[in-house]
Amino acid sequence: MEVLVAILLGVLTASGVFLILRARTFSVVLGLTLLSHAVNLFLFSMGRLHTNAPAVIGEAAQHADPLPQALVLTAIVIGFAMTAFVVVLALRSVLELKNDHVDGVNKNEEPI
Amino acid sequence: MHLMILPILIPLFFGAMLTVLHGLSIKDQRGLSLLAASAQVVVAIILLQQASSGDYSVYQLGNWQAPFGIVLVLDQLSALMLVMISTLSVFCVAYATTGRKQSHDQAGAHFHALIQFQLLGLNGAVLTGDMFNLFVFFEILLIASYALLLHGGGRTRSRAGLRYVIINLVGSALFLIALGVLYGITGTLNMADMALRINALPASELPFVHAAGALLLIVFGIKAALLPLLFWLPRAYAAAAAPIAALFAIMTKIGIYAIIRVFYLVFHGDAGLNEQIFQWLWPLALATLAFGAVGALGAWSLRGLTAWMVIVSVGTLLASIAQYSQPSLAAALFYLLHTTLLTAVFFLLADIFHHYRPGPRDYFVTGPRSQDRVLLGGLFFTAAVAFAGLPPLSGFISKFWILQSTSAPWAYALFWPILLISSLIIIIALSRGGSALLWRQNKQPATTARAPVLATGVVVTMLFGSLLLSVFAQPIMDYTQNTAAQILAPERYIHAVLGGLADANH
Numbered sequence: 001m002e003v004l005v006a007i008l009l010g011v012l013t014a015s016g017v018f019l020i021l022r023a024r025t026f027s028v029v030l031g032l033t034l035l036s037h038a039v040n041l042f043l044f045s046m047g048r049l050h051t052n053a054p055a056v057i058g059e060a061a062q063h064a065d066p067l068p069q070a071l072v073l074t075a076i077v078i079g080f081a082m083t084a085f086v087v088v089l090a091l092r093s094v095l096e097l098k099n100d101h102v103d104g105v106n107k108n109e110e111p112i
Numbered sequence: 113m114h115l116m117i118l119p120i121l122i123p124l125f126f127g128a129m130l131t132v133l134h135g136l137s138i139k140d141q142r143g144l145s146l147l148a149a150s151a152q153v154v155v156a157i158i159l160l161q162q163a164s165s166g167d168y169s170v171y172q173l174g175n176w177q178a179p180f181g182i183v184l185v186l187d188q189l190s191a192l193m194l195v196m197i198s199t200l201s202v203f204c205v206a207y208a209t210t211g212r213k214q215s216h217d218q219a220g221a222h223f224h225a226l227i228q229f230q231l232l233g234l235n236g237a238v239l240t241g242d243m244f245n246l247f248v249f250f251e252i253l254l255i256a257s258y259a260l261l262l263h264g265g266g267r268t269r270s271r272a273g274l275r276y277v278i279i280n281l282v283g284s285a286l287f288l289i290a291l292g293v294l295y296g297i298t299g300t301l302n303m304a305d306m307a308l309r310i311n312a313l314p315a316s317e318l319p320f321v322h323a324a325g326a327l328l329l330i331v332f333g334i335k336a337a338l339l340p341l342l343f344w345l346p347r348a349y350a351a352a353a354a355p356i357a358a359l360f361a362i363m364t365k366i367g368i369y370a371i372i373r374v375f376y377l378v379f380h381g382d383a384g385l386n387e388q389i390f391q392w393l394w395p396l397a398l399a400t401l402a403f404g405a406v407g408a409l410g411a412w413s414l415r416g417l418t419a420w421m422v423i424v425s426v427g428t429l430l431a432s433i434a435q436y437s438q439p440s441l442a443a444a445l446f447y448l449l450h451t452t453l454l455t456a457v458f459f460l461l462a463d464i465f466h467h468y469r470p471g472p473r474d475y476f477v478t479g480p481r482s483q484d485r486v487l488l489g490g491l492f493f494t495a496a497v498a499f500a501g502l503p504p505l506s507g508f509i510s511k512f513w514i515l516q517s518t519s520a521p522w523a524y525a526l527f528w529p530i531l532l533i534s535s536l537i538i539i540i541a542l543s544r545g546g547s548a549l550l551w552r553q554n555k556q557p558a559t560t561a562r563a564p565v566l567a568t569g570v571v572v573t574m575l576f577g578s579l580l581l582s583v584f585a586q587p588i589m590d591y592t593q594n595t596a597a598q599i600l601a602p603e604r605y606i607h608a609v610l611g612g613l614a615d616a617n618h
Contacts, residue, residue, distance in 0.1 A: 020282060025274065032281050039288045046296035068295065071244055075288055078251050082284070085258060086277055093270040102274060 005045055012038035025090040025100045032086065036079040044072045115162075116171040116186050118155045119194055119235035122148055127228030134225070138218055142209050145224035149205050152198035152231065156191070163191035166594060168608035170241070178241070178609050179302035185241035185609060188595035189445075193238040193369055196449060197362055199577075200456055201231055203570050207460055208355040210567040212467065216353050219264035226263070230256035230359065237366055241609055243294065243378075244301045246370065247287050250335070254280050257363060260356045261348060272344075272351035279344045283334040290327035293320055303378050304609035307602060311381035318383055325379050325389050332374070336367025337426050338393075339400040346407065349419040354463030357415065358456035364426050365452055372433060372441075372599060380602045387436065394434040398530050401427025405534035408541040414462035414474035417545050418455055421499060424534060425451035431527055432514055439517035442596035446589060447510040450581055454499045454507065457574045461495055464488070464571060465549055467563035476548035481558040489550050491571060496542040498578045501535055506581035511535065513589070 012034050019031025047065035055066035094100045126148035130141060162169060163186055171184040205227060208216040217223040233253025240246050258280075262273045295301055297320050298309040310321055330341065337345045345364075349357050371393075379386040404423030411417035429451070432444035462474040468488060472479040482488060498505035501512075511531070518527055581588065598604070 020278070028278060032278070032285075035282070035285045039285045039292075043288060043292045043295075046292040048296075067301075068292075071291075071295075074244075074248065078248075078284075081255070082251075082277075082281055085255070086274075086281065089258075089262070089270070089274055089277055093274050096267045096270045102278065103271075 001049055001051075005041070005049060009038055009042055009045075012041070023101055023103075025093065025102055028102055029083070029086055029090055033083055036075075036083070040072050040075055040079070043068055043075060114171075115155060115158060116169055116184050116239065117173075119152055119159070119198075119239060120184075120232060122151050122155065123228040123232040123235065127225050127232060130225035130228060131222060134222060138215075141224045142205075142217065145205050145227060146202070148228055149198065149202045149231070152235070153195070153202055156194040156198045159186055160191040160195050162186070163188045164591060164594070166598060168605060170609055178611075179300050179305035182245050183241040183302065183609055184239045185303075185605070186239060187605065188591065188598050189369070189372065190238045192445065192449075192591070192595060193365075194235060196365075196452060197231065197234045197238070200362060200452065201227065201359060203456070203460075203574055204355040204359045207358065207463075207567060207570045208353075210564040212470075216264070216355050219353065220262075222259070223263060226256050226260050227359070229253075230260060232256075234362060234366060238369055241303050242301055243291055243303055243306065243374075247284070247291060250287070250366075250370075251284060253363070253366070254284070257360065260359070261352050263356060264353050266351075268347075268351045272347040276344050276348040279334060279341075283331050286327050287331040290324040290331065293324040293327075297321055297324075302609065303373070304606040307378045307380060307606055308610070310379065310385070311383070313383075315383075318385070321379075322385055322388060325375070325385055326392070328374055329371070329389055329392065332367045332370045333396070334367070336364050336371065336430065337400070337423055338430065339396050339403055339427075342400065342403075342423055342426075345423060346411075346416060346419040349422065349459075350413065350415040354415075354459050354466075357418075357459040361422060361452050361455040361459065364422055365429075365448055368426065368429050368433065368448070371430070376599050377602045377605055390434045390436055393430060397427050397430035397434055398526060399427075401431060401534050402530055403427075405537040405541075408538055409544075411541065411545070412476055414465060414476075414545055414549065415459065417541060418458035418462060420541075421458065421538065422455050424538060425455065427534075428511075428514065428531060431531075432517070435518065435520065435523055437517070437519055438593070438596045438600055439519065440514070441599060442589070442593040443510070443513040443517040445592040445595055446585075447514055449588070450506040450510045450578065451499075453574060453577055453581070454495065457495050457571060457578075458499065460567070460571050460574070461491060464491070464563045464567060467567070468559070468561055469549075470559070470561050474549070476545050478552045478554050479549070480556050481553045483558045483560065484562065485550065487568070489546075491568075491575070492546050492550065494575050495571075496539075496546060498575065500539045500542060502539075504582060506578045506585070509582050509585050 016031045016035030016038055019027045047068035050064045053062045053064040054060055055064045055069055057063050126144055169186040173182045230253055233249050236249035240249060258277050262269050297317055298306050300306050334341045349360055375386045375389055401424060404420050404427055408417055408420035411420055429444050432440040465474040468482045469479040498507045501507035518524055
């Protein structure tokens with residue numbers, strides 16, 4: 001299971017980084033989403049991987065560490081809010097800059 | 113007893129109230145915002161007095177014993193940062209009530225609420241004693257700063273904002289990865305407990321911690337604008353509205369605060385992890401310093417120049433911090449106060465020039481003659497003297513002390529020439545900008561455009577603050593020296609937070 005999770009994390013991170021390095025805002029937003037998924041999974045697996053182990057002491061012989069699960073919950077909420085914000089911002093900059101390049105370069109614009 | 117939580121509760125309460133009551137008249141909003149900001153100044157000063165005895169105050173949220181619950185820790189460094197943040201915020205809020213066609217705080221919705229949330233994040237980040245909580249407060253201050261950067265709208269802001277948001281989101285992802293690694297290895301998130309456990313780790317686990325430390329350096333380097341990670345800064349800071357840019361002068365310092373806190377406390381152990389990190393930080397800081405000076409020469413507006421001066425000051429600060437000695441840390445903390453104040457002054461001054469030169473604004477081009485040339489010239493000259501480090505203002509004292517505090521010969525050989533030459537370049541850049549703004553005038557009759565008295569008053573008061581920093585340099589220096597000594601004794605911090613547990617583990 002560890003190998004599978006590690007490969008999954010690697011693929012998610014690599015795809016996320018690749019997409020973040022693209023020039024168009026849409027792929028960058030997708031890349032950020034993939035990267036945050038990778039981060040959430042990684043945080044989750046830092047409590048070590050168990051099967052059939054509830055995050056409650058005394059319910060089973062073996063219990064999982066509940067703290068990373070709480071951290072992931074926080075990270076998911078923050079990540080979701082950020083994704084929503086960056087989508088709105090990307091849409092707004094498309095409208096205002098008349099292109100979806102991350103640099104927002106427009107030849108007809110005055111220099112800053 | 114519960115005073116320590118107030119720097120977090122006051123902005124949270126007022127920010128929430130201002131959001132809910134967004135229908136309030138702008139006058140009432142301003143009143144509430146100023147009230148909240150001044151209350152934070154009062155609390156911060158009381159906390160500073162409390163901390164100056166050298167004792168740590170620990171506040172256990174929900175009365176959960178550390179390391180199981182989240183703690184807030186007040187030491188001299190956090191108290192100093194709190195005073196700096198709250199004082200600057202009062203100036204920024206006051207300045208934001210002025211404007212041209214409309215005041216800065218009316219250019220978009222929820223200005224005052226956002227400022228309070230920004231303060232919530234800033235205050236929380238300097239108080240918390242928990243790594244994950246540090247991440248959360250970083251996110252709070254970042255979310256508020258995204259909205260504040262875009263406040264007022266416009267193409268330049270959208271463009272700068274998009275980059276700023278993207279690079280900080282990547283930074284947050286790296287922060288979480290580093291925290292995950294640290295939690296996976298040490299099994300704790302409390303800074304003091306983590307420091308203890310890193311010390312007790314077997315050598316085989318150290319490379320992971322080292323990697324996490326390097327990731328944290330990247331994260332804080334993005335916030336602080338360390339050389340390869342600084343390219344978002346000049347455009348973002350130059351695009352933000354003046355009072356917001358002035359408040360953002362604090363944000364890079366929060367990155368520096370986090371570097372001090374994490375690498376002087378959590379990574380302080382015998383394994384020399386912090387020294388390995390500082391080996392990276394030292395050359396990068398020097399390069400930031402040199403690069404900032406070159407960038408300042410290339411700026412074509414006062415806002416742009418100020419943004420590059422922020423980078424120069426970050427380079428100076430980090431180079432002092434990377435030397436890992438008490439004198440240079442104490443000097444760096446004094447310089448931190450001075451440079452935050454002065455870069456904020458320059459951002460506001462750029463807006464004052466915008467008032468006086470409606471067409472060319474603060475760009476270094478020929479403009480109309482102004483009738484208040486003496487006032488404008490006086491303000492610019494005083495601010496330039498203070499920033500560049502000429503006597504008698506605070507810049508001279510702080511830079512002199514930074515130079516004096518260098519002890520290692522390798523530091524002399526590199527730091528002195530780079531700092532002195534970049535100071536000279538800053539003087540050249542400032543005189544180039546000043547002569548363009550003040551002396552390059554067209555033949556048209558003098559304009560009657562004027563800055564509001566309040567706006568000029570805020571800038572004059574802040575410049576007066578620089579004078580106060582040099583007049584009361586002795587007590588402030590004593591304080592920063594004690595602070596540096598306290599930072600370099602992390603075992604006292606650990607003992608204060610963990611109490612008996614710290615001894616039991618050893």
